[in-house]
Each structure stands twice: as structure tokens, then as C-alpha cells.
Amino acid sequence: MPKPAGTSGYNGNSGTLYTDALAAATTAGYTPGNYSFVMVCMDNNTPGFSFAGLGTVGGNKTWLRAEGSTYAAQVATHELGHNLGLNHAQSYVVGGTNPIASGGTTSEYGDPYNTMGNGDYLSPYNGRYKLYLNWLTSADYLTVTTSGTYRIAAHDKSTATGVRGFKVARTTSQDYCVEYMSERGGSQATYSDNGVQVRWGPTGTGNGKTQILDMTSGSGSGLTDAPLALGKTFADTPNSVYLTTLAKVTGASFDSMDVLVNVSDSPLPSPWTAGDIGTVGVAGLSSFANGTFVVNGAGADIWGTADAFQFVRRSLNGDCDIRARVPVQTTTNGYAKAGVMLRESTDPGAAHALISVTPSNGLTSNIVPRRAVLAPMSRGRRSTPLQTIGCA
Numbered sequence: 001m002p003k004p005a006g007t008s009g010y011n012g013n014s015g016t017l018y019t020d021a022l023a024a025a026t027t028a029g030y031t032p033g034n035y036s037f038v039m040v041c042m043d044n045n046t047p048g049f050s051f052a053g054l055g056t057v058g059g060n061k062t063w064l065r066a067e068g069s070t071y072a073a074q075v076a077t078h079e080l081g082h083n084l085g086l087n088h089a090q091s092y093v094v095g096g097t098n099p100i101a102s103g104g105t106t107s108e109y110g111d112p113y114n115t116m117g118n119g120d121y122l123s124p125y126n127g128r129y130k131l132y133l134n135w136l137t138s139a140d141y142l143t144v145t146t147s148g149t150y151r152i153a154a155h156d157k158s159t160a161t162g163v164r165g166f167k168v169a170r171t172t173s174q175d176y177c178v179e180y181m182s183e184r185g186g187s188q189a190t191y192s193d194n195g196v197q198v199r200w201g202p203t204g205t206g207n208g209k210t211q212i213l214d215m216t217s218g219s220g221s222g223l224t225d226a227p228l229a230l231g232k233t234f235a236d237t238p239n240s241v242y243l244t245t246l247a248k249v250t251g252a253s254f255d256s257m258d259v260l261v262n263v264s265d266s267p268l269p270s271p272w273t274a275g276d277i278g279t280v281g282v283a284g285l286s287s288f289a290n291g292t293f294v295v296n297g298a299g300a301d302i303w304g305t306a307d308a309f310q311f312v313r314r315s316l317n318g319d320c321d322i323r324a325r326v327p328v329q330t331t332t333n334g335y336a337k338a339g340v341m342l343r344e345s346t347d348p349g350a351a352h353a354l355i356s357v358t359p360s361n362g363l364t365s366n367i368v369p370r371r372a373v374l375a376p377m378s379r380g381r382r383s384t385p386l387q388t389i390g391c392a
């Protein structure tokens with residue numbers, strides 16, 4: 001190199017350094033033009049430069065000042081990601097327990113699971129970024145518009161095939177991006193292995209920035225435990241998007257996660273309707289797709305004098321025959337209930353008969369009247385419409 005390494009040399013002039021380095025490489029017998037990307041490396045003590053790495057988005061130039069440091073590989077994959085067209089991987093963090101509450105902080109490098117954020121070199125580009133790069137196709141990374149269960153393979157496992165993630169619309173300009181990684185080490189390993197990562201990303205397949213969301217907002221562990229853990233539900237009630245991590249599926253060569261999606265784009269078939277009964281705290285959502293009702297509901301219990309739950313219902317009079325199967329129930333509480341109910345009205349204190357399953361207390365039956373008012377119904381008040389449900 002024509003200039004010395006000290007402050008009397010390049011001293012922060014990355015352009016001249018690059019030009020001189022390529023000339024030196026040419027003199028040494030290389031042809032820089034034969035390479036898609038050219039990275040100029042310097043010792044991490046080189047004075048006058050404030051960056052660890054520098055790369056142009058969509059270009060072919062990168063500078064690496066981290067040579068010899070423990071994070072050189074991390075910076076190299078980051079800068080080359082820029083050359084490939086990727087932007088930074090951000091995070092969105094709030095102060096409270098609602099991960100998408102307004103007024104949160106967007107951090108430019110905040111994603112610890114992505115080397116385009118502050119993840120180490122073992123962090124891949126996230127699935128949504130791989131979709132932009134065409135490393136994943138639209139067949140690998142689904143656009144989900146229908147409620148149901150979707151199985152996603154670990155996108156950081158080289159042997160994985162099939163669906164490696166999906167996006168579901170939050171608004172007309174923003175999606176939820178849901179992905180799974182099984183190969184993380186260190187402090188993130190447990191959370192990564194047993195949960196799915198949820199990010200906001202721009203609609204479409206462009207290279208707009210993603211923001212990882214903290215599914216355990218308020219835990220005090222920052223974004224290390226950001227994934228949506230097995231058995232947990234994330235609810236964006238204003239936009240009617242509900243995500244539940246149902247099960248981990250261990251395969252011979254790669255693992256997958258089953259994720260239940262509940263969106264309002266999958267309406268109930270007539271004459272079924274849905275709504276919350278009583279004071280539930282978090283608004284519920286029910287949908288129907290492929291022969292299955294998906295019911296998300298909150299509320300303390302179906303018990304005592306005032307019930308609180310999500311109620312999928314239709315009116316009927318007289319005798320009836322109802323058959324339902326509950327293939328999946330998440331463990332929000334050992335006594336959480338999902339089943340079939342005959343209910344006199346939508347009043348929280350209405351008489352009813354209920355057969356339900358619970359996560360850890362088996363089949364429960366409230367066929368025995370727990371309210372005196374049920375007695376007239378059991379004698380057949382046929383003038384009063386009865387209602388049937390699947391409830392949660």
C-alpha cells in the first residue's frame with residue numbers, strides 16, 4: 001500500500017484506501033472485476049476509521065476494520081448483507097407488557113437474532129430477508145390469509161425443506177413475519193428452540209426493514225427471550241391477528257413448529273356468529289376455515305355468577321344434536337375450557353349447560369345446573385332461543 005498505516009496514512013479516507021487496495025490486488029495478479037463483491041480488510045487498530053465495517057446497500061464494496069477481532073465474521077456477514085441489498089434488522093420495544101403498544105422504541109440494530117441487527121455471526125439473515133434475496137421462494141415463505149395451523153421448518157437448518165416461515169397481513173402496508181430457528185447457541189438457544197420469532201415487515205417481498213417484537217415484553221430479559229414460546233398466544237386485537245405456538249415437531253433431519261393463525265379474513269359460515277361474553281379483558285376472535293373453528297378467547301372463567309369467554313353461536317329452538325371435536329387447546333390455565341354449550345342468552349350470568357375439555361383437569365361438565373334459573377330451561381322453555389357454541 002502506498003500510504004503508511006498510521007495517522008499519516010489513510011486516516012479515515014476509506015475511498016482512497018479502497019482504490020489503493022484494489023490497485024495493490026491487481027499488481028499482485030488479481031482481477032477485482034472478476035469478483036461480485038470485493039472486501040477491503042484492515043487491522044482493527046487502524047486509526048482514523050470509526051466503523052467496524054462499512055458496506056453499500058446493493059453495491060459491491062465493503063470495508064472490514066474488524067480483521068483479527070472476535071467479531072470479524074459477524075461484521076463481514078453484516079456488510080456483505082448490505083451488498084446483497086439488505087437493510088438493518090431493527091427491533092421494536094415497549095415499556096409495558098403489550099409488545100405492540102404505541103410509543104415504543106425502534107432500534108436500528110436491535111434484532112439479536114439477525115446479523116443485520118446485532119446478532120452474532122451464527123445469526124442468519126431472517127426468513128423475510130431471505131425471501132427478498134430469493135433464498136426462499138413464495139412457496140417456502142407463505143403469505144397466509146386463512147386461519148389454520150401452519151408448520152414452519154427451522155430456516156437456519158441447512159437440511160430443512162418446505163415451508164420455512166410465513167407472513168400474515170397486519171395492515172395494508174405491514175405484515176407479521178413468523179419464523180423458526182433451531183440452531184441458536186448461547187443465551188438465546190432455549191428461547192429460539194422453543195418458540196417462533198415474530199417480526200413486523202413491509203408488505204410484499206422488498207428489502208424494507210423488519211422489526212423483531214418482544215413476545216415477552218416486560219420480562220426484564222430484553223430481546224433474548226423475544227420468541228413466542230410454545231403454548232403462548234400473541235394477540236393484535238385491533239387488527240384481528242392472533243398467533244399461537246402450538247407444538248414443536250422433531251424430525252429426522254430438522255425440526256419444525258406448528259403455529260395456529262387466527263385472522264378475521266376467515267369468516268364464520270352463516271348462521272354462526274361470535275362475540276365475547278362478559279368482561280374478558282382482551283377481545284377474542286373466532287374464524288372458520290377448512291372445516292374447523294379457530295376460537296381465541298380471554299376471560300377469567302366460565303364459572304361462578306358471571307362468565308367471561310369467547311362464544312361462537314347460533315340460535316335454535318327445541319331438541320338438538322351437536323357434535324364437536326377439540327383437536328387443540330392451548331394451556332393458558334389448567335381449568336381453561338373449550339367445548340359445547342347450550343346457553344339461554346348472552347348475558348354473563350345466563351343459565352347454561354356446558355361440556356368442555358381442560359388442559360390439565362380433564363373433561364368437565366356443567367350440565368348440573370349451577371344457577372337456579374337453569375331449571376326452567378331444562379323443563380323446556382321452547383319460546384326462548386337456545387344457543388350452541390364452541391367456546392374457549
Ligand SMILES: [Zn+2]
Nearest residue numbers: 078079082088
Ligand atoms: Zn450496517
